[in-house]
Amino acid sequence: MPQVLARFVSPALTLLGGLLLTIMASVQVKTSVEEKAAAEFALVSDRITLKIEDRLAAYASILQGGKALFAATGEVSRAQWKDYVETLHTEGFVPGVQGIGFTEFIRPDRLAAHTARVRGEGFPDYEVRPSGERAAYSAIVYLEPFDARNQRAFGYDMYSEPVRQTAMARARDTGSPALSGKVVLVQETGEDVQSGTLMYIPVYRNGASTETVEERRDALLGWVYSPYRMNDLMAGMLGGWSVDEQKRPGLRIYDGESMAAEQLLFDSGIRRTPDPSPLFHQQRQIGFNGTHWLLVFDHSQAAAEIDYFPAWLTLAGGVCISALLCGMLFLLQSRSRALREVEALAGELKDREALLRESEFRWKFAIEGSGDGLFDWNVAEHRIFYSPTWKALLGYGEGEIGDSEEEWLGRAHPDDLATVQAKVQACVDGKIDSYRVDLRMRCKDGGYKWLLGRGVVVSKSGDGRAERILGTIADIDERKSLEEFNAFRTRILEMLAGDAEVDEILLAIIAGIERQCPHMLCSILLMDEEGRQLGRVFAPNLPADWNRLLGAGIPVAVGVGACGTAASTGERVVTSDIASDPHWESFRATAIGNGLRSCWSQPIVDASGAVLGTFAIYQREVHTPTAADITLIEQSARLASIALEQNAAETKLRESEERYRQLIESSTEGICVAEGGYLRYCNPAFLELLGYSREALFARPYIEFVLEAERPAFREFYGKQISGDVSQLRFEIPLATAHRGPRWFDIGSVRFDWQGKPASLNFLTDITERKQSEEQIRQYAFYDALTRLPNRRLLKDRLDTALATCRRSREHGALMLLDLDNFKPLNDQHGHAVGDLLLIEVARRLSLCVREVDTVARLGGDEFVVLLTGLGEDRAAANLNAQRVAEKIRAALAQTYRLKPDAEAEVVEHHCSSSIGLTLFDGADAEQKEIVRRADEAMYRAKEGGRNRISFAD
Numbered sequence: 001m002p003q004v005l006a007r008f009v010s011p012a013l014t015l016l017g018g019l020l021l022t023i024m025a026s027v028q029v030k031t032s033v034e035e036k037a038a039a040e041f042a043l044v045s046d047r048i049t050l051k052i053e054d055r056l057a058a059y060a061s062i063l064q065g066g067k068a069l070f071a072a073t074g075e076v077s078r079a080q081w082k083d084y085v086e087t088l089h090t091e092g093f094v095p096g097v098q099g100i101g102f103t104e105f106i107r108p109d110r111l112a113a114h115t116a117r118v119r120g121e122g123f124p125d126y127e128v129r130p131s132g133e134r135a136a137y138s139a140i141v142y143l144e145p146f147d148a149r150n151q152r153a154f155g156y157d158m159y160s161e162p163v164r165q166t167a168m169a170r171a172r173d174t175g176s177p178a179l180s181g182k183v184v185l186v187q188e189t190g191e192d193v194q195s196g197t198l199m200y201i202p203v204y205r206n207g208a209s210t211e212t213v214e215e216r217r218d219a220l221l222g223w224v225y226s227p228y229r230m231n232d233l234m235a236g237m238l239g240g241w242s243v244d245e246q247k248r249p250g251l252r253i254y255d256g257e258s259m260a261a262e263q264l265l266f267d268s269g270i271r272r273t274p275d276p277s278p279l280f281h282q283q284r285q286i287g288f289n290g291t292h293w294l295l296v297f298d299h300s301q302a303a304a305e306i307d308y309f310p311a312w313l314t315l316a317g318g319v320c321i322s323a324l325l326c327g328m329l330f331l332l333q334s335r336s337r338a339l340r341e342v343e344a345l346a347g348e349l350k351d352r353e354a355l356l357r358e359s360e361f362r363w364k365f366a367i368e369g370s371g372d373g374l375f376d377w378n379v380a381e382h383r384i385f386y387s388p389t390w391k392a393l394l395g396y397g398e399g400e401i402g403d404s405e406e407e408w409l410g411r412a413h414p415d416d417l418a419t420v421q422a423k424v425q426a427c428v429d430g431k432i433d434s435y436r437v438d439l440r441m442r443c444k445d446g447g448y449k450w451l452l453g454r455g456v457v458v459s460k461s462g463d464g465r466a467e468r469i470l471g472t473i474a475d476i477d478e479r480k481s482l483e484e485f486n487a488f489r490t491r492i493l494e495m496l497a498g499d500a501e502v503d504e505i506l507l508a509i510i511a512g513i514e515r516q517c518p519h520m521l522c523s524i525l526l527m528d529e530e531g532r533q534l535g536r537v538f539a540p541n542l543p544a545d546w547n548r549l550l551g552a553g554i555p556v557a558v559g560v561g562a563c564g565t566a567a568s569t570g571e572r573v574v575t576s577d578i579a580s581d582p583h584w585e586s587f588r589a590t591a592i593g594n595g596l597r598s599c600w601s602q603p604i605v606d607a608s609g610a611v612l613g614t615f616a617i618y619q620r621e622v623h624t625p626t627a628a629d630i631t632l633i634e635q636s637a638r639l640a641s642i643a644l645e646q647n648a649a650e651t652k653l654r655e656s657e658e659r660y661r662q663l664i665e666s667s668t669e670g671i672c673v674a675e676g677g678y679l680r681y682c683n684p685a686f687l688e689l690l691g692y693s694r695e696a697l698f699a700r701p702y703i704e705f706v707l708e709a710e711r712p713a714f715r716e717f718y719g720k721q722i723s724g725d726v727s728q729l730r731f732e733i734p735l736a737t738a739h740r741g742p743r744w745f746d747i748g749s750v751r752f753d754w755q756g757k758p759a760s761l762n763f764l765t766d767i768t769e770r771k772q773s774e775e776q777i778r779q780y781a782f783y784d785a786l787t788r789l790p791n792r793r794l795l796k797d798r799l800d801t802a803l804a805t806c807r808r809s810r811e812h813g814a815l816m817l818l819d820l821d822n823f824k825p826l827n828d829q830h831g832h833a834v835g836d837l838l839l840i841e842v843a844r845r846l847s848l849c850v851r852e853v854d855t856v857a858r859l860g861g862d863e864f865v866v867l868l869t870g871l872g873e874d875r876a877a878a879n880l881n882a883q884r885v886a887e888k889i890r891a892a893l894a895q896t897y898r899l900k901p902d903a904e905a906e907v908v909e910h911h912c913s914s915s916i917g918l919t920l921f922d923g924a925d926a927e928q929k930e931i932v933r934r935a936d937e938a939m940y941r942a943k944e945g946g947r948n949r950i951s952f953a954d
Contacts, residue, residue, distance in 0.1 A: 022319055026312075038280065043456055043470070044249060045282040045297040047372075048238065050436065050454070052295070055237045056199075056288055058479060059097065059226060060177040062088060063201040065486050066100065066224035070203045072493035072642065076102070078121065078142060085144035087631075097236065098187060098196075098229050099150045101143030102203070103158055104222040111137055113725045118155075125808070129155050138168070138222065149187045153227070156186050164198060170290055171200040172220055173213045179291040182255040182265050185227050194229040195265045197255070201225070206497055230266040249280070249299040257285065257292050265293070372472040375408065377455075379428055379466050384408060393451065393475055395444035413440035413448055424455070430464035433457050438476065450480035481516075485632070488512040492639050502647035506538045509615075509639055513632065514541060519619060521596075524604070524640055525554060525563055526613040532556055534567055534613060542618065543594035549587065556611075561587050562601035563614040570611055572633070575599045576624040598623045602637040604644065612644045670745075670764035674718075675754045677701045689745075689766055691738035707734050707742055718749070722758055727751045729760075732767065744771040784858040786836055787843035795857040795865055799928050802869045807923030812871045812878035816886055817917040817935040818846075820862040820893075821947040826910050830899075834908055837899045842912075845892045850885065871920075879920055879952075886918050886950045894948060913948035915939055920953075 069084055070076055085100045106114050111128065118126045118141060128139045138159035143150045158164040167180035178200050185196035200223040204210050208219035230253070252259075253266040280299040285292060373390025377383075383403045391401045394411065401407050412420050416439040423435040434456045440448040455471030492512065495505050510522040523539035534554040539547055554564045562573040565583055575581045576598050578591050591599075601616040615637040617629075625633070664671050670686035672679050679697050687694060690705065697705075706714045710733050720726050729749040734742045748763040782794035790798070802813045820842065827835040839862065846856045846864060855867040868885060871878035893914040900907045917939025921931045934953035942951035 018321060018323075019319065022321075039456075039458055041249065041280050041297070041299055042282055045284060045295075046434070046456070047454075047472070048251065048297070049284040049286065049295055052237055052293075053286055054452075054476075054479070056179075056286075058482070059199060060201070061483055061486055062100065063177060063199060063224045063226060065489065066102070067201050067203050068486075068490045068493045070102075070221070070224075071206060071490075072496050074206050076142075081142040082144050082146070087635075098185065098227045098232065099143045099145060100224070100226050101140055101150075101153075102222055102224055103138045103140045105159075105220050106137040106139060108133070108135070108137065110723070110725050113720065114139065123154075126155055128157050130157065130160055134160060149189065152189070153186045158198070158225075167198065167291070168200050168223055171223060172202045172216060174289070175202060175204075175210060175216060176289045177201050179288050181291075182263060185229060187227065187229075192231075194231045196227060196229050197265065198225055198227045234266050234268075249297045252296045252298075254294040254296070255291075257294055259294065259296060372474045375471050375473070377405075377469040377471070379469060380461075390473060393473060394441060394449070400444075411442040413442070416440055420453070427455055427457055427469060428466050430457075430460060430466060438480070441473075449475065450477040452476045481628070484516050485635075488516060489635070489639065492643075496642060496646060502643050503538070505643040506640060507540060509636055509643075510538060510540065513617070513636055517632070519621075521618040521620075522636075523550065523563075523616045523618070524613060525550060525567075525616070526644070527556070527567065527611060528553075531611075534563055536613075543596075545590060546594045546596065549590055559583050559585075562599045563616055566601040566603045566614050567611050570603050570605065570609070572603070572630075573601045574625060575601075577622045579622075595620050597621050600625050600629070600633055602633045604637045604641045606641055606645050612641060615640055672762050672764070673754055673759055674702055674762060675757055675759035677703070680754060680759070686764060689737070689743075689764060690735065691740065696738075705735050707736060710734060718760065721749060721751045721760055724751075724758075732771070744768045787840055787858050789843050789847075789864075790855060790857040792857070792859055795855065795859075795867065796928065798855050798867060799931070802867060803921070803923070803925060803928070805869065806921065806925075810873050810923060811869075812873070812875060812920050812922050814868040814871060814878070814882035814885075814918060814920050815931050815935045816866040816868075816882075816889070817932070817939040818864040818866065818889070818893075818914045819939055819943065821913045821915055821943070822910075823862040823912055826908075826912065830908055831901075833901045834899050837901060838897055838910065838912065841897055841899070842893060846889060849889045849892055875920065875922075882918060882920060883950070883952075886916050890914060890916055890948065890950055915942035915947050916950045917942055918950060918952050 128137055137157050140153050140156050143153055159168055163181045163183050167178045171178035180198045183196050202223055203221045204219040205221055210216045210219055251268045255263045255265050282297040284295040373393045374387035375390055376385040382405055386401050388398055420437055420439050423437050426432045427435050436454050439453055441451055443449050452474045455469050457466045458470050459468040461467050506524050513522050521542050523542055525534035526536040528535045533556055537550045556564055556567045558565050558568050561584055562575045566573040578584050578597055596618050598619045599616055601614045603611050604613045604615055605611055617633055664683050668685050670689040672682040672686050679702050717729055717731055721729055732746050734744050737743050744767050746765045746767045749760045751760055784791045806813055857865045859865055868882055871881050897910045898907050917935045919934040925931055938951040938953040942949050
């Protein structure tokens with residue numbers, strides 16, 4: 001019996017030990033699978049975070065371009081802003097952006113002028129919203145695209161709202177881009193309301209110092225900004241990054257550093273069964289110039305999707321092996337042999353499982369990469385797995401790239417190699433766990449492409465060195481090209497805003513394009529004064545023989561190469577192959593002999609459409625321009641046009657200065673310069689007009705020569721000019737002369753700098769006789785000669801104005817027609833002199849019954865009209881108000897008249913009532929005739945009803 005039991009002890013112990021080892025191995029495999037899945041999830045979270053950071057930086061670059069546009073032109077028109085934004089949309093630089101706009105900073109004393117200016121641009125209902133008095137205002141004046149949604153924001157004062165104001169102030173004081181906190185955009189229509197945020201970049205006055213915070217605040221013009229609806233913005237940023245919705249992690253973005261519900265900016269909306277595991281919950285923080293976003297990634301379905309097959313396989317294999325060993329020991333009673341076989345089988349199984357896990361993880365990650373190239377680097381063996389997408393990004397096929405490290409580092413641009421090697425070596429040495437680097441890599445065609453390289457250490461040795469690094473490369477060539485062009489354009493605009501000579505600017509444009517595109521050679525040819533040929537040449541890097549040919553002059557005519565044809569037609573000319581293009585018959589041999597095979601020429605035109613010259617791009621190979629090439633040549637030609645127009649203006653200014661100096665001294669018009677409250681210069685005609693000596697004029701403040709009653713208006717005119725609200729003024733005002741008393745003068749004033757200080761150049765013309773004549777003509781044309789009331793013509797104008805006001809305000813107005821009931825007997829009995837006295841008294845009484853804003857007019861004879869406005873929107877209330885005024889008038893006119901035609905005549909007493917016809921009108925009334933007809937019919941009904949009464953048309 002003991003021997004029998006002994007036979008079972010060893011196999012039983014072996015079985016029990018095998019099962020315990022199997023369970024431990026299965027748990028270890030399960031833990032490894034979960035750790036790999038969690039690392040994969042963390043890497044995806046890192047990729048999304050970096051993508052958001054990159055896109056925010058790109059949007060900031062776009063707004064910097066808008067700021068540069070202001071730096072170049074000083075003032076940007078609505079059309080120029082629209083062209084700039086449409087160019088960005090056309091080139092695909094702004095996916096998911098609600099719009100790009102400019103909000104103007106307005107001080108309180110400039111609010112009225114700002115409103116008038118925008119209304120003058122074709123927006124008669126424009127107002128800065130919300131209304132009310134504040135220490136400072138801003139107003140959205142440009143916002144493209146100017147669609148129905150964005151028009152809701154037109155005129156909105158973002159500085160009045162605290163969250164937006166905080167970001168605007170931070171951008172103003174730092175000079176850097178700033179993001180606002182969570183807001184609801186005014187563009188929201190009530191449907192699909194989304195959380196929003198806004199990015200601001202300050203715009204300062206050209207030439208103003210911005211070294212300190214106070215200087216930046218004083219120099220502020222406004223902000224270039226973009227509003228973002230977060231759902232649309234994230235769709236534009238992350239659209240297409242995951243092809244499998246079930247494997248896509250949930251993403252929430254909070255404004256700030258905590259997960260407060262009220263700070264939630266964006267929620268992807270992915271909600272599955274709650275998963276208590278912390279493996280698939282990641283948090284990242286993004287900082288943007290003082291603004292912090294908290295990104296929370298969740299994947300509650302991930303735990304259920306983890307493939308535990310290797311763990312189950314380990315468990316099943318271990319159970320089978322344990323049972324097999326038990327049987328073998330039971331049959332063979334050979335413990336040592338059984339143990340060796342178990343170890344061999346377990347080792348083989350572990351190797352297979354490791355290979356399986358590695359393969360599954362590698363290909364799953366490659367699929368999740370969705371467009372980015374993947375590499376898997378075994379550091380110890382110096383081998384790298386490159387995914388097909390990695391190879392395709394460089395133009396290679398599947399079998400054209402090996403697995404050595406040289407395939408990667410050997411293709412890095414020499415200027416980038418040291419930076420790349422330093423960051424990679426830091427990862428290998430265990431100093432950092434991940435790296436991120438922008439680099440250029442050589443493609444199959446020999447050219448270089450900008451790529452974003454990232455790597456993460458996924459396993460380390462005992463001494464902390466990396467054993468395995470996973471990473472990706474992403475194509476950022478388009479983004480880098482945009483950044484380089486924006487930087488180049490900003491440099492040119494800064495030169496335009498400074499004192500650079502036009503030749504220096506044109507050469508800088510050529511150098512910038514050739515530096516950005518080394519395969520291109522550029523030229524600028526300028527039109528001669530007669531407009532017959534292109535004579536002046538800027539082409540520093542074209543062959544000398546070709547430059548000599550260009551310098552001899554290129555006729556402006558169709559068929560004379562690309563440049564002559566472009567200058568003649570005003571249209572872009574593309575020659576993809578000089579060898580076969582008929583326009584190149586006269587120049588073909590020289591061009592090909594100097595290695596030039598293609599040429600694209602863009603005419604340089606000014607604002608009026610006149611051709612100033614051509615901008616041409618040559619290449620040494622046959623080549624047809626891409627859409628990006630067309631944009632490049634168009635924008636380069638536009639920069640050249642700005643430089644040439646600015647130079648032409650400066651040249652004309654210099655030539656005209658001497659001519660103007662002579663004209664001013666000999667002019668019969670009074671001319672003076674005012675600065676700091678005193679006159680600094682005046683011509684002889686000015687002295688003659690005012691009758692003072694030069695010493696007397698210069699010794700006193702010029703305000704003392706303005707009549708006392710007119711000084712407030714005069715200060716207002718010049719205050720606007722000196723403060724910079726307006727640059728030109730034209731007004732009429734009386735001045736005190738020394739020899740002829742007060743005289744009226746027409747004054748034209750232009751703001752300019754006098755010895756480095758703001759001053760005004762003024763032109764004076766004596767218009768006293770004209771003013772007197774105008775006043776007489778005005779009285780005859782618009783006022784009744786007897787009663788001095790407005791006549792029929794002026795009444796028509798005021799009724800037109802009242803109708804327009806009603807349409808805009810939706811308020812009611814009223815029109816009364818009055819006829820005196822007992823006037824003719826007075827004329828017949830006492831004569832027209834007494835009748836005129838009664839009419840004058842009627843006019844006086846009518847004027848006392850109405851407000852200053854209302855109108856009393858005489859149509860002729862004994863007929864009068866009263867026009868009432870601003871009676872309110874409610875028709876019943878308006879009718880009641882009009883009735884009260886009419887009754888007041890009826891009672892006043894019915895009182896006894898005491899008339900005395902001259903000092904010796906007796907007083908004539910007369911009773912004369914009135915018949916009044918009354919009608920209301922509002923914005924729906926289209927014509928005056930209809931309103932007058934209704935009032936006239938009502939008046940006759942009053943006469944037919946017994947006179948001395950009021951009849952209503954409504």
